[in-house]
Amino acid sequence: METLQREGSLTQVEIAGVTGLSAASISTLVRELNDEGAVRLEPSIRNGRRATLVSLPGQRGMLAGIAIGDRDLRVAVVASPAGDVLERTRLPLPFQHEPDETLARAARLVADLHTEIGRPVSDLRAVGVAMQAPVDSVSGQVGSESVMPRWSGVMLTEALQALLRVPVQLDNDANMSALGELRAGVLAGVANGCYLRASHGVSAGLVIGGEVFSGVSGTAGEIGHVTLDENGAICACGNRGCLDTLVGSRALVESVRGSHGDLRFTDLVTLAGRGDVGCRRVLADAGMHLGVAVAGLINLLNPEVIVLGGDLLMAQEWVLGPMQDSIERRALPSAAASVELRPSALGADADLRGCFVAAAQISSFHEPDSAHRAT
Amino acid sequence: METLQREGSLTQVEIAGVTGLSAASISTLVRELNDEGAVRLEPSIRNGRRATLVSLPGQRGMLAGIAIGDRDLRVAVVASPAGDVLERTRLPLPFQHEPDETLARAARLVADLHTEIGRPVSDLRAVGVAMQAPVDSVSGQVGSESVMPRWSGVMLTEALQALLRVPVQLDNDANMSALGELRAGVLAGVANGCYLRASHGVSAGLVIGGEVFSGVSGTAGEIGHVTLDENGAICACGNRGCLDTLVGSRALVESVRGSHGDLRFTDLVTLAGRGDVGCRRVLADAGMHLGVAVAGLINLLNPEVIVLGGDLLMAQEWVLGPMQDSIERRALPSAAASVELRPSALGADADLRGCFVAAAQISSFHEPDSAHRAT
Known part of the structure; x- marks a missing residue:
């Protein structure tokens, strides 16, 4: 009941997953509670299959x-x-x-x-x-x-x-x-991990002790504004040489303006996919810089899992390889060996x-x- | 009793601090338990004053x-x-x-x-x-x-x-x-903080949720091996441009070898204290680099308190000023405003x-x- 209170409607399979009880006990429990009118059942589709949603009667909404x-x-x-x-x-x-x-x-x-x-x-x-x-x-x-x-x-x-x-x-x-992946994605059951989003900018959501960690004023995880180059370009945040100034979408399109003219970020990715060596190089360099920052995060937090999300990381083989090389070269070996990089299960959602x-x-x-x- | 079990001997003031009970209740409790023989009392000196140590009778050792x-x-x-x-x-x-x-x-x-x-x-x-x-x-x-x-x-x-x-x-x-400062120093009562030690090398002990955070394989907090300069000098860890290669004692004495000959780290500090501008500059640059790495830690973890320990940070005004400037310029303003830098209470111990x-x-x-x- 507490589980339903917290989660709203769930299927029986999901209730079993969350509570750790067997499917058989859940089934018996739900039938008894339904007979008493303590829960309500509702047909639904979940992951493309028919399933019955269980919820508390007052909690619809x-x-x-x-x-x-x-x-x-x-x-x-x-x-x-x-x-x-x-x-x-x-x-x-x-x-x-x-x-x-x-x-x-x-x-x-x-x-x-x-x-x-x-x-x-x-x-x-x-x-x-x-x-x-x-x-x-x-x-x-x-x-x-x-x-x-x-x-x-x-x-x-x-x-x-x-x-x-x-x-x-x-x-x-x-x-x-990170909260989404923790509840129903790659971070489910992970005590210490991180959701890394690289898209127009880079940010991270930290999971520590099985919960999203926000820090004292709620800004923990701002990896996009970690300094990678003390004398680098000015960032929107007022600092110089932040990760965002090296791998943010604006920086990437800027770096091919001389050779390729005005591209949008999506154009750059498309061209890389079609074999354009300049665009591939830009993405590879971005991966390398991302790896430097991620290696720092790995050295500081020694996480179990890093979930990769955002346009730049979700499908970009040009980025991922150099990023992994960079991590291997720059993180402490024992910390690098303990961490698993996995693509987001929930994607853009x-x-x-x-x-x-x-x-x-x-x-x-x-x-x-x-x-x-x-x- | 549980507190004594965990902590060993404590004074009544310390018991009050740990349990949150009033000094009066502790005093009554201790007297009653002593009458029953459930605790033993022992005269001692604490912080230069006479105090009675309370411990469990079996737990001496x-x-x-x-x-x-x-x-x-x-x-x-x-x-x-x-x-x-x-x-x-x-x-x-x-x-x-x-x-x-x-x-x-x-x-x-x-x-x-x-x-x-x-x-x-x-x-x-x-x-x-x-x-x-x-x-x-x-x-x-x-x-x-x-x-x-x-x-x-x-x-x-x-x-x-x-x-x-x-x-x-x-x-x-x-x-x-960090564990020492958490129990009896600057981190007492702090939920999210960090002990930063800069001496021959740099390392950090993280406190998250009121406990020392070690990461999945126990290496969390290794800030000394975070990359500050992608193309920098080779570090003992095998990486290039780690914080340690810029502010470790070996790097510092190396950087004045040309001008000052073979100095030891302590000589360098002594000379800076006596007004040697070259040695002061080396320490100031070290402070600046330290600040870059600490700003990254602040952006990632948004801590309440950073305790400064180690020879380089404990008493070195030449290091602290540039470090603080660097943090102000490089950490996100709201995260920088939320963190307090405080000298270690326990020092080298x-x-x-x-x-x-x-x-x-x-x-x-x-x-x-x-x-x-x-x-």
């Missing part, structure tokens, strides 16, 4: 995930953190978009998605927000003056709570992705999946058991 | 701490992890000393110290060992083939247990120092103090409560 990037906004709704996404949408955003407007849009999209699946927005219980910037998850503010500068000091949690009238949990995209988990956690926190039973 | 460096061996014995050091000694070691011989010497010194204070060595309950090299605290082996190469693969814990016939707990010096704490933990583990009661 929707959860939303919102991912705010510097160029786009993704919104999705689910009936439970473990459930399939019922409806989703993606909206491109203008460069340096206005926080107020973006939050209003996000709130409107959440309402629209409810309409599309035929549920009133009053069914919404909680929202998780993943932000592509350092975030103070304690105060609910965006935590850097320089990465997404217009968002600096915006009380995002408060503003969105006012718009949607439900609890909101904010974190940065890497932490949310890892952050939204983490949002659902975070939303479920605050929704059960804000609505105690007795309230559910009363409905 | 000695603990030893052994710190093995690449050039010296320090050994000390106490009657409890919180007690004052009863006797100590320091022995210089030859360059690349033989593990077998060093361990035999350490065991002999532990016995000698017992003789000096007039106790049989059979009173020894457990030993903590701090090693100046990466250590696999799980297997009890020294964990790097290249830092202190002769010790690579030595089953230190096993060997010392055979010599002293008591349980032995091994960790690297920075982790042991932090590692031995941690050894006593570790020894007490395994001694109570190996000797269950009932055994104590029976004596």
Whole structure:
């Protein structure tokens, strides 16, 4: 029951996985509880197969995930953190978009998605927000003056709570992705690990002691702003020679401007795939620099698993090889031997999946058991 | 009682600190337990004042701490992890000393110290060992083939247990120092922090969730081998451009060899103190590089407190200023604003103090409560 309280709807197989009980005991338990009316059962599709979702009767309701990037906004709704996404949408955003407007849009999209699946927005219980910037998850503010500068000091949690009238949990995209992978991906059961996202920029979500580790003000894992070159290029964060200045998408397209003209990041990756040696070299160098920073993280944290996510790492053999070489050359041998690099199981959805988990956690926190039973 | 079981002898003030109970309740409790014979009281001096040590009657016995460096061996014995050091000694070691011989010497010194204070060595309950090299605290082996190469693969814990016939707990010096500062120094009550030691080399002991964090194979915190310069000098670990190659004592004396001739590290520091501008510059540059690596650690871990230990950091204003400048310029502002840099409270003894704490933990583990009661 506690498991359902925390996770919302689950299949019997998932309940067995989370609780460690046998499938047979779960089956008996669920049947008895259903006879008593203590749980409700609902047909569903999970991983392409028919399955029965088990939930607490009072706990029905929707959860939303919102991912705010510097160029786009993704919104999705689910009936439970473990459930399939019922409806989703993606909206491109203008460069340096206005926080107020973006939050209003996000709130409107959440309402629209409810309409599309035929549920009133009053069914919404909680929202998780993943932000592509350092975030103070304690105060609910965006935590850097320089990465997404217009968002600096915006009380995002408060503003969105006012718009949607439900609890909101904010974190940065890497932490949310780590939470997603921890609950239902490559980090499941891992005590000490890390989700590494390399895309337009680089960030990491740390898992320590089986939980996402945010640090004292919520900014732990900001590997993109670790200095790799003391005298390097100026970074948006105000420092010189950050990892982001060497492997961020802007740096990569800039480094082929002389030879290839104005390419977008995706063009560069496409050309590398078609055999363009210049573009392959740029990606290989990026992999090498990434490996230097990751070796530092391995020396500091000695993790079991590093999950690779983001466009640059998910499918790019040109990046991965040099990154692994670099790690082998630069991490302490015993630490390098102890770590496994694995591709993300949840892909680009890892952050939204983490949002659902975070939303479920605050929704059960804000609505105690007795309230559910009363409905 | 549990507290005493874990900590050995404590004063009433210390018991109040550890348990969170009021001084008045502790006083009443201790009086009642003493009347029943459940605890024993013993006069002592603590922080220069008279104090009564409270301990469990069966738990009397000695603990030893052994710190093995690449050039010296320090050994000390106490009657409890919180007690004052009863006797100590320091022995210089030859360059690349033989593990077998060093361990035999350490065991002999532990016995000698017992003789000096007039106790049989059979009173020894457990030993903590701090090693100046990466250590696999799980297997009890020294964990790097290249830092202190002769010790690579030595089953230190096993060997010392055979010599002293008591349980032995091994960790690297920075982790042991962090444990010492956590129990009785600057890290007391800190959830997320770090002990940073800069001396002949640099290492860090991480504290996460109020405990020393060792990583999956026990080598977490190896900041000395984080790459600062991809094309830099070769390091003993086999990598290029590690922090140690820039700020280790060997690198520092090397950088003034042309201008000042053959200096030892301590000469360099002395000359800087006397106003030698070349030596000051070397220390300032070391501080700057240290700051780059520490900023990376701050970005990754967002700690509350960093404790500064080791010769290079304890008293060196020439190092600290540039290090702090470097951190301010290179760490994310919100993470830099959240961290406090504080000098070590335990100084050069932090590692031995941690050894006593570790020894007490395994001694109570190996000797269950009932055994104590029976004596």
